Amino acid sequence: MSTALRLSIAKVxxxxxxxxxxxxxxxYSELTVTTRAGTGNIDYEGxxxxxxxxxxxxxALAVHPDSKELYFIDGSRxxxxxxxxxxxxxxxxxxxxxxxxxxxxxxxxxxxxxxxxFHPGTNELYxxxxxxxxxxxNLRGDALRIRKIDLEQSEITTVAGSDSARYNRDxxxxxxxxxxxxxFHPQTGDLYFIDGxxxxxxxxxxxxxxxxxxxxxxxGKLxxxxxxExxxxxxxxxxxxxxxxxxxELYFIDxxxxxxxLYATSSIEDPETGAHVPNSYGSLNLQ
Numbered sequence: 515m516s517t518a519l520r521l522s523i524a525k526v527x528x529x530x531x532x533x534x535x536x537x538x539x540x541x542y543s544e545l546t547v548t549t550r551a552g553t554g555n556i557d558y559e560g561x562x563x564x565x566x567x568x569x570x571x572x573x574a575l576a577v578h579p580d581s582k583e584l585y586f587i588d589g590s591r592x593x594x595x596x597x598x599x600x601x602x603x604x605x606x607x608x609x610x611x612x613x614x615x616x617x618x619x620x621x622x623x624x625x626x627x628x629x630x631x632f633h634p635g636t637n638e639l640y641x642x643x644x645x646x647x648x649x650x651x652n653l654r655g656d657a658l659r660i661r662k663i664d665l666e667q668s669e670i671t672t673v674a675g676s677d678s679a680r681y682n683r684d685x686x687x688x689x690x691x692x693x694x695x696x697x698f699h700p701q702t703g704d705l706y707f708i709d710g711x712x713x714x715x716x717x718x719x720x721x722x723x724x725x726x727x728x729x730x731x732x733x734g735k736l737x738x739x740x741x742x743e744x745x746x747x748x749x750x751x752x753x754x755x756x757x758x759x760x761x762x763e764l765y766f767i768d769x770x771x772x773x774x775x776l777y778a779t780s781s782i783e784d785p786e787t788g789a790h791v792p793n794s795y796g797s798l799n800l801q
Contacts, residue, residue, distance in 0.1 A: 549566060550565060550566070550596060551565035551566060551568060551570055551596050551602060552565075552566070552568070552569070552570045552572075553566070553567060553568065553569050553570075555569045556569060556570070556571035556589060557569050558571075558588070558590035558592070558609065560604075561594075561601065561602050561603055561604050563601075563602075564600055564601055565596055565600050565601055565602050566600075568601075568602040570586075570588055570594070570602060571588055571589030571590060572586040572587065572588060572589075573586070573587040573588070573589055573627075573628075574586065574587045574627075574628070574629050574630055575630075576630045576631055576632050576639065577632070578595075578632060578637075579632055579634060579635065580637075581598065582598075583595050583596065583597055583598055584596040585605065585630065585632075585639060586630075587627045587628070587629075587630055587641070588604075588607075590607070590609050591607050591608075591609050591610065591611060591624070591625050591626055591627070592604050592605075592606065592607030592608075592609060592625065593605045593606045593607055593625065593627055593630065593639070593641065593663070604621065605620060605639075605663065605665075606620040606621065606623055606625060606663055606670060607620075607621070607623065607624075607625040607627075608621065608622050608623060608624050608625070610624045611624060611626050611645065612624050612645070613643070613658075613659070613677075616661075616669075616670050616671055616672055618670075619668075620663065620668055620669075620670055623670050625641075625643055626643055626644050626645055626657075627641045627642065627643055628641070628642040628643070628644065628657050628693075628694065629641060629642045629657075629693070629694060629695055629696050630642075630696070631696045631697065631698065633662070633698060633703070633705075634698055634700070634703070637664065637665040637666045638662050638663065638664055638665070639662060639663045639665060640660060640661070640662045640673070640696055640705065641660075641661060641662075641663075641696075642657040642659070642660055642661075642693045642694065642696065642707075643657060643658065643659045643660075643661050643675075644656050644657030644658040644659065644679070644692075645658065656679035656692045657675075657679070657691075657692055657693050657694060658675050658676065658677060658678065658679055658690075658691065658692070659672050659673075659674065659675030659676075659691070659693075660672075660673045660674045660675055660691070660693055660696070660705070660707065660717070661673060661675075672687060673686070673705075673717065673724055674686050674687065674689050674691060674717055674724070674726070674727060675687070675689060675690075675691045675693075676688055676689060676690050676691075678690040679691065679692035679710065681709070681710060681713070681734060685725065685726065685727070686717075686724065686725070686726070686727075689726075689727055691707075691709050691710075691715070691727065692709055692710040692711075693707040693708065693709055694707075694708045694709075694711065695707060695708045695752075695753075695754055695755055697755050697756055697757055697764070698757070699757060699762060699764075700757050700759040700762060701762050702718075702719070702762075703719050704716050704717065704718045704719060705717040705719075705724075706730060706755065706757075706764060707727075708752045708753075708754075708755060708766075709727070709729075709732075710734070711751055711752070711753075712732050712733070712734045712735060712736060712749075712750065712751060712752075713729050713730075713731065713732030713733075713734060713750070713752075714729075714730045714731040714732055714745075714750070714752055714755065714764070714766065714776065715727040715728060715729050715730060716728050716729075716730045729746055730745060730746075730764075730776065731745035731746060731748060731750055731752075731776050732745075732746070732748065732749070732750045732752070733746070733747060733748065733749050733750075735749045736749060736751050736769075737749045738768070738769065738772070741774075745776055750766075750768050750769075750774070751768055751769040752766040752767065752768055753766070753767040753768070753769075753770060754766060754767045755767075761777075763775050763776065763777045764776040764777070
């Protein structure tokens, strides 16, 4: 039985801000859990009811930076949102698997989303998309593409990825990728993602156009080989990643047994703020 049945919002006193952890001992008498959406049943039945009477199967969450509406991946191969009026609205997804391109209306586009994140300061929702296990001969359920939804234009666009998850050095729509987690650099806006569980790669942005992906860290091999190597010569097995929004340093969980940091050894000065931010093509090290 799936444990992802309801969306609940808890009042807590432990906070995670970027990668700065602020711990305090919660007063359990003050904690409350309120069910905002979900019935306990995961079978998709559409959007006709209020959120607390709608069946959902949430897999991953992202909060819109402006409206604060909660967007989530639903196990029915759809992206949905918990709107301000207390209803569940399906944003994208036909409920069918198998890539059918970017030319269809959002509700007629086939999806198998895994992770999602908003591009800071925009109405663009980025997500990983691929095949579920045991579809098209794929036993692992690899993601194959990074795609985005422009919520203002109601358009979906493939940013990077092809029909294969096998690593190659090609760029953008010819690149073979297997993305599992996404994070935007807070200063440069570059998109970082875990690729295949053995690399962290970067898609850079220049004048609103994307380029890459480039490997930021990892060799494609498992097994810890220390912190003295440059990032692209280090063996890693990243599971999750998050940026420190002040320093721009990237932290990640490695092999479920270490927290490691990726940092730039060269930087450039932001002409507006004067802050030094990582050079998109600077060298990167692990610590």
